[in-house]
Amino acid sequence: MTDLTPQTPLEMGPGAAVDPTAVLGYPTGRTIPSTILRIGANAHIRSGTVIYAGTVIGDDLETGHNVVIREENAIGNGFSIWNSSTVDYGCRIGDQVKIHCNVYVAQFTVLEDDVFLGPGATIANDPHPGCPEFRRCMRGPVLRRGVKVGINATILPFVEIGEHVVIGSGSVVTKDVPANSVVCGNPAKIICGIQELDCRFGFTAGPYLHLTADSPAESEEL
Numbered sequence: 001m002t003d004l005t006p007q008t009p010l011e012m013g014p015g016a017a018v019d020p021t022a023v024l025g026y027p028t029g030r031t032i033p034s035t036i037l038r039i040g041a042n043a044h045i046r047s048g049t050v051i052y053a054g055t056v057i058g059d060d061l062e063t064g065h066n067v068v069i070r071e072e073n074a075i076g077n078g079f080s081i082w083n084s085s086t087v088d089y090g091c092r093i094g095d096q097v098k099i100h101c102n103v104y105v106a107q108f109t110v111l112e113d114d115v116f117l118g119p120g121a122t123i124a125n126d127p128h129p130g131c132p133e134f135r136r137c138m139r140g141p142v143l144r145r146g147v148k149v150g151i152n153a154t155i156l157p158f159v160e161i162g163e164h165v166v167i168g169s170g171s172v173v174t175k176d177v178p179a180n181s182v183v184c185g186n187p188a189k190i191i192c193g194i195q196e197l198d199c200r201f202g203f204t205a206g207p208y209l210h211l212t213a214d215s216p217a218e219s220e221e222l
Helices: none
Strands: 010-012 023-026 037-039 050-052 181-184 189-193
């Protein structure tokens, strides 16, 4: 039997499959306008998942094991989030977003449609940890439509990543990135446009040739 937090309103669409140890509607210690948890149709919620009260999620949610989704999140359709990943509170997530294992998404982050976060990706929202005024300036980055983030990459607060940007594994993104760029390094630097990126294994002429995009004018440090 699924563990449901007592007296927490839950609205769930038809076709749900919820493992026995999932917790739906976990109460937050924060004061929030609504404590109703809304989840759309055809959810598949695996064991160890904890979804807090006060969040809204669309159809076709799928979680791995030991996932945490905090309160006051607005999440679209087709959201997939895998083992041991966390979405902190106050985020806005679009449709068909995919989050792999061991990912942390900080409070007040925006992920638009079709964003992908690779294993171990970390998103930050606090530019001055330990500052007494930290609550006034916490803000996560904005990842526009179709951004792809490689394994163990880090994206710092207040950064905006343009549409269809590809962020290489282990990169640290400290500044805004223009659309249709490929970036890597610490600090991240533009190395080419997405349509200039080759497949070094020879499986395809280019992994992103299906996207119509203008390349960045030149390589630059961000």
